[in-house]
Amino acid sequence: MFLALRELSFARSRFVLMGAVVALIAVLMVLLSGLSAGLVNDGVSGLKRLPVTSLAFQHDVSKDAAFTRSVVEDTAVATWAGQPHVAAAAPLGVSLANARTSRGLEIDFAIFGVEPSSFLNPRAAEGHGVTGPAQIAISPTAVDAGVRIGDTVTLEPSGTTLKVVGALADQNTFGHVDIGYVDLRTWQEIHAGVRPGDPVPDRVYHEITAVGVRAADGASVDLTAGDHAAGTTSMTLHASFGASPGYAAETATLQLIQAFLYAISALVVGAFFTVLTIQRRTEIAVLRAMGASTAYLLRDSLLQSLFLLTASSATGVALGVAAGAALESTPMPFALETTPIVGATLLLIVLGVAGASVAVVRITRVDPLTALGGSR
Amino acid sequence: MTTVLSLSEVTVEHRDGEETLTALDDVSLDVAAGEIVAIVGASGSGKSTLLAVAGALTTPTSGTVHIGDIDLSACTPRQRTAIRCERVGFVFQSDNLIPALTALDQLRLPLTFGRATHPDGPRDPAEMLASVGMEHKAGRRPHQLSGGERQRIGIARALMTRPRVLLVDEPTAALDRERSQEVVALLAREAQAHGVAAVMVTHDHDVLHHCDRVLTMIDGRLAPTSA
Numbered sequence: 189m190f191l192a193l194r195e196l197s198f199a200r201s202r203f204v205l206m207g208a209v210v211a212l213i214a215v216l217m218v219l220l221s222g223l224s225a226g227l228v229n230d231g232v233s234g235l236k237r238l239p240v241t242s243l244a245f246q247h248d249v250s251k252d253a254a255f256t257r258s259v260v261e262d263t264a265v266a267t268w269a270g271q272p273h274v275a276a277a278a279p280l281g282v283s284l285a286n287a288r289t290s291r292g293l294e295i296d297f298a299i300f301g302v303e304p305s306s307f308l309n310p311r312a313a314e315g316h317g318v319t320g321p322a323q324i325a326i327s328p329t330a331v332d333a334g335v336r337i338g339d340t341v342t343l344e345p346s347g348t349t350l351k352v353v354g355a356l357a358d359q360n361t362f363g364h365v366d367i368g369y370v371d372l373r374t375w376q377e378i379h380a381g382v383r384p385g386d387p388v389p390d391r392v393y394h395e396i397t398a399v400g401v402r403a404a405d406g407a408s409v410d411l412t413a414g415d416h417a418a419g420t421t422s423m424t425l426h427a428s429f430g431a432s433p434g435y436a437a438e439t440a441t442l443q444l445i446q447a448f449l450y451a452i453s454a455l456v457v458g459a460f461f462t463v464l465t466i467q468r469r470t471e472i473a474v475l476r477a478m479g480a481s482t483a484y485l486l487r488d489s490l491l492q493s494l495f496l497l498t499a500s501s502a503t504g505v506a507l508g509v510a511a512g513a514a515l516e517s518t519p520m521p522f523a524l525e526t527t528p529i530v531g532a533t534l535l536l537i538v539l540g541v542a543g544a545s546v547a548v549v550r551i552t553r554v555d556p557l558t559a560l561g562g563s564r
Numbered sequence: 565m566t567t568v569l570s571l572s573e574v575t576v577e578h579r580d581g582e583e584t585l586t587a588l589d590d591v592s593l594d595v596a597a598g599e600i601v602a603i604v605g606a607s608g609s610g611k612s613t614l615l616a617v618a619g620a621l622t623t624p625t626s627g628t629v630h631i632g633d634i635d636l637s638a639c640t641p642r643q644r645t646a647i648r649c650e651r652v653g654f655v656f657q658s659d660n661l662i663p664a665l666t667a668l669d670q671l672r673l674p675l676t677f678g679r680a681t682h683p684d685g686p687r688d689p690a691e692m693l694a695s696v697g698m699e700h701k702a703g704r705r706p707h708q709l710s711g712g713e714r715q716r717i718g719i720a721r722a723l724m725t726r727p728r729v730l731l732v733d734e735p736t737a738a739l740d741r742e743r744s745q746e747v748v749a750l751l752a753r754e755a756q757a758h759g760v761a762a763v764m765v766t767h768d769h770d771v772l773h774h775c776d777r778v779l780t781m782i783d784g785r786l787a788p789t790s791a
Contacts, residue, residue, distance in 0.1 A: 190669075190672070190673065190676040191662070191664070191665075191673070191676075194664045194665055194669060195664040197664075198663065198664035198665075198705070199664065470660070471662055471663070474654075474656060474660045474662070475662075476645070477619070477621060477648065477654050477656075478648065478649070478654060478673075478674055478677070478721075479645055479646070479647075479648035479649025479650070479652070479674065479677050479678070479725075480645075480649070480677050481642070481645050481646075481649075481677070481678070482645075484676075484677060484678075556621050556648075557616050557621045557622055559654070559656055559660065560612045560615055560616060560621070560656070560733050
């Protein structure tokens with residue numbers, strides 16, 4: 189680091205300029221990471237909080253739209269409950285609805301239908317959970333939007349009215365819409381488009397979206413065998429995220445942008461160190477003629493790039509986190525999470541050093557003979 | 565006196581397209597400790613190739629080069645690098661100091677390349693800087709120094725690891741007459757003081773009286789000249 193640190197100090201304006209570019213990339217990376225985490229939370233936080241290990245959907249349902257297309261006979265619940273290593277199985281209904289509160293607030297809900305006695309029925313942090321028909325327990329994000337416990341929610345266009353009886357502890361959203369838990373029979377009527385007072389065909393009460401399956405502790409359920417027995421198509425809870433509206437497209441887009449950002453970062457750093465190495469050819473020839481080994485020169489240059497990348501990434505991440513903290517208080521889906529930010533920062537540094545490595549390999553091709561005047 | 569640098573029947577040939585050019589033709593040269601030998605000659609006569617061969621920067625096509633008891637021709641590239649670090653000091657033209665380093669750091673630099681193998685260890689950078697009269701400019705960088713000052717620092721830097729051989733490439737190329745005399749006088753004094761075998765390539769005939777021997781390079785062959 190003898191030379192590296194002194195060159196960083198001597199050519200500080202050049203390195204600060206380069207560091208600023210890396211820092212800006214790091215800021216962008218933190219903001220993208222936060223946006224990505226926020227969108228994921230907005231899209232599937234309700235699914236993440238389901239106490240299930242897998243979900244059994246309609247046989248051969250389209251895997252990217254299973255929650256909206258799947259219709260499963262409720263007899264599949266008992267079949268799944270009887271499978272080896274299954275601790276519990278319960279029916280789950282999922283549909284989207286437009287609603288208006290008694291205060292005149294228009295809001296969309298993802299209506300999750302569960303049996304009040306099942307393990308799928310979440311506990312409320314305020315008020316109480318769903319205990320019977322015509323009740324709804326909502327995500328706290330709906331409370332943030334202006335819905336209050338005690339309000340009456342009217343679903344459109346069916347006119348079904350539900351009383352807000354509780355608010356859940358954590359964000360519960362699905363497809364960027366707040367989740368409202370209702371009793372399963374209520375959900376089945378809503379899903380069938382039954383208006384209050386209309387006769388309800390019996391088959392309506394036998395249709396659900398999926399079977400929520402919870403494996404016994406430490407055990408793994410044979411999903412293929414269960415599907416074969418119940419006539420369903422199962423997905424693990426994590427795999428089911430891809431079946432929520434827009435999830436795959438959103439995450440793929442953001443991952444693509446992040447991948448481009450990493451590639452751009454590696455290329456920018458590589459280009460910078462390529463130019464720097466070319467500019468230093470005479471100096472490197474002199475150093476090699478004086479007896480500096482190739483390992484010494486490579487180590488010095490790589491440590492220089494590592495120092496530059498670490499310092500500028502840390503600065504960029506700090507700025508990005510500060511900007512992100514401000515964004516978190518806005519309605520924008522944004523969530524600062526330590527693990528993805530640390531992971532992305534390390535990846536940025538590693539790829540930057542990789543870019544610099546390709547550039548500084550040119551050092552090995554500098555002939556020390558060129559240090560002599562007669563050979564230049 | 566003990567011979568430190570010995571070139572024996574050294575020939576260096578280069579390929580130039582279809583042709584083979586002979587840069588050094590059967591050159592033999594012995595330089596003793598404390599002796600300074602000047603090599604003069606026209607551009608392209610082979611002076612720099614002689615320095616390159618003597619300084620382990622290139623290997624001869626035939627013949628042998630010894631620094632002390634080490635046969636450079638038998639060394640691997642890694643060993644040659646170590647020899648340059650430990651046993652050879654180079655003085656380049658005045659623009660070959662490292663721009664980012666202060667005068668004192670220029671002298672510290674060779675000590676960072678590896679562990680000093682000389683029994684007496686490396687020299688003290690501050691003392692060495694004082695010995696060439698540059699202690700008052702220890703914090704200056706090359707662009708803040710004159711050509712003569714840069715060359716003084718270059719000489720001090722070359723002697724930091726207590727080399728056995730000092731190879732000097734056109735040390736007065738960018739200096740006026742007065743500075744040239746000062747620099748070469750310093751070179752000769754330091755070479756003698758430190759018992760180093762020095763070879764200086766130069767076009768400057770006004771500085772040759774500082775040297776013990778003067779040889780002329782003509783078309784790759786060495787011939788004696790009176791100093």
